[in-house]
Amino acid sequence: MTPDYLKHNWLHKKLLLRDLSKASKYANGLLLDIGCGHKPYLEIFSPLVSGYVGLDHSDTQSNSAVVDLYADVLKLPFQGEVFGTVLCSQVLEHLPEPWHALAEANRVLQPGGHLILSAPHIWNVHEAPDDYYRFTRYGLEYLLKMNGFEVVELMAQGGYFATASQRFSYYLHNHHRRNFISRRTTPFICALVQRVGLALDNIRTFEDETQNYVIVGRKLGKDTLPASRSGHDKEENRDSIDLVSIMSCPACGGSLVSTENTLECAQGNHSYHLVEGIPRMETEITARATETPNPQRRVEP
Ligand SMILES: [Zn+2]
Numbered sequence: 001m002t003p004d005y006l007k008h009n010w011l012h013k014k015l016l017l018r019d020l021s022k023a024s025k026y027a028n029g030l031l032l033d034i035g036c037g038h039k040p041y042l043e044i045f046s047p048l049v050s051g052y053v054g055l056d057h058s059d060t061q062s063n064s065a066v067v068d069l070y071a072d073v074l075k076l077p078f079q080g081e082v083f084g085t086v087l088c089s090q091v092l093e094h095l096p097e098p099w100h101a102l103a104e105a106n107r108v109l110q111p112g113g114h115l116i117l118s119a120p121h122i123w124n125v126h127e128a129p130d131d132y133y134r135f136t137r138y139g140l141e142y143l144l145k146m147n148g149f150e151v152v153e154l155m156a157q158g159g160y161f162a163t164a165s166q167r168f169s170y171y172l173h174n175h176h177r178r179n180f181i182s183r184r185t186t187p188f189i190c191a192l193v194q195r196v197g198l199a200l201d202n203i204r205t206f207e208d209e210t211q212n213y214v215i216v217g218r219k220l221g222k223d224t225l226p227a228s229r230s231g232h233d234k235e236e237n238r239d240s241i242d243l244v245s246i247m248s249c250p251a252c253g254g255s256l257v258s259t260e261n262t263l264e265c266a267q268g269n270h271s272y273h274l275v276e277g278i279p280r281m282e283t284e285i286t287a288r289a290t291e292t293p294n295p296q297r298r299v300e301p
Helices: 010-026 042-048 098-108 137-146 160-175 180-203 232-237
Strands: 030-034 051-056 083-089 109-120 149-156 212-219 256-258 262-265 271-275 278-284
Touching: 010 042, 010 083, 010 109, 010 149, 010 160, 010 180, 010 212, 030 042, 030 098, 042 051, 083 098, 098 109, 098 137, 109 137, 137 149, 137 212, 160 180
Parallel strands: 030 051, 030 083, 083 109
Antiparallel strands: 109 212, 149 212, 256 262, 262 271, 271 278
């Protein structure tokens, strides 16, 4: 297995981690990580927030052990204004209508809460065909402003030399490992190329040709979040989030109650699976029609 420092994407990860760490000063309250995957940023944010909720879609390849619930990012199964922070890293380009996701992020944030978002600017097509967009800084700023945020910070993950060396490194990794010798040497060439790129980028950065952006938006409105961000006073609250109490039915917006294997909305019209304790809010259980009719419940179409 290739160690991290020899990986073809070392520079991208290093710069993204650098800037998400800088953005973590805005984290507060309860954090929602949209498209959390393996929660690679848990260590950065977890000490700063009162709780960390990871959401992903159910056909993700991520290990379900770390995902807290599966749901559609365009219909977040949460009540309004329950999170202090929404983190959304490298997800936006995969959504056909990313503005709806930002509107949802805004809805679930408390006024004064922050959206910490990252998205690619110059990058190859990946996870095809679910790869729809690349974003300039102006596009990102526009999308945030259109969805109830003021932009508080924008950071480019390097400039031309970082991008060029990163792209060349990907090219070598993807297309130049045909035989034993090239497979063994490519990681070292990739490592060298990326370090030269980073060194040149540190001398002169042309940010208009950056590979990626991190942007932070603050939800407009009167800030009701606690000021403290020390993390130490949050220790006792960690891992004790009652997820169901802040959730809502994605179909009707009603409050949810949990049974042994399902979550049901209070009206009883919608029901969702829990698989190994993890709610799956994407697919409503459709077996209801075959159950014994319950006169107390009127099933809406
Ligand atoms: Zn419902």
